[in-house]
Amino acid sequence: MKLAYLADHPDLLPTVAEWFFNQWGASEFTPTVEALAEKLKLSANKNQLPIMFLSFVDDQLIGTAELKFRNIAEYPDYRYWLDGVFISEQHRNLGYATELINFAEEKAKTLNIPALYLRCTEANTGLYQKHGYRIVEQTDDKFIMVLAI
Template sequence: MEFCLLADDPSAADTVAQWYYDQWCRASGRHSFQFVRENVSSATCRLGAPMIVLAKQKGELVGAAELKIREMEMFPEYEFWLGGVYVREQSRGQGVASALVKEVLRQARRAGIVMLYLQTEDLSGGLYTQFGFRHLEQVDSKGVLVSVMVAETGV
């Protein structure tokens, strides 16, 4: 598996935006595709946030994850977030999500980010616990109960 940044492959923005829209926005009606597309297209930092990391296998896009700034309005004091971890359906179960999380953590360390937060609908913490993320609290986020978690990046 190889990684690159959306900043280095902007042609991937439409695919990532479609994944994100279908996964998190289509059914809820929270955001339009155009809004998601604009948000994805702006995540082009090469150091720090906002950044989208792309995962490819044999040159084919298989997943994406984000290093974000202040993802949840109710937590303005939490600056940097891991979010948008998505693996296309046919590539799931192959360790892509874990590899993406590791890469975003590496990118956060490279940028000098000390604490990284995330929200997950998996209230147990799911795969994130194996990377040192610990539960802070459960909250209602736009009608969905989520676990807010934090990890030190090791900087």
């Protein structure tokens, strides 16, 4: 597996946007795949947030992860987030998400990020608990987890 930055592969932005849109759907701010792609362009960085990481197997894009700064009204104390962890279906359960998460955590350390938060469904809590994340809140069907860096 090879890891890279979206900043080095901007041509893959439409694929990532389509994956995200199909996985998580439309939102108020990203009602179309094209709008989501425009928003994701902001993550084409290497040393400042937001940063998107890409995962490749045999030069094929298979996954993503992001580090973000978010100012969310309902979570004012939760500043830095691991988000957009996605692995294509045929590559799931093979350890690729673990490698992406580790890479993102290492980058967070170099940026002096003190803690990373994430939001996931119950089905994904086990993956993140293996990395040391702990549940700090539960809202409906979502769990908020944190890892001290």
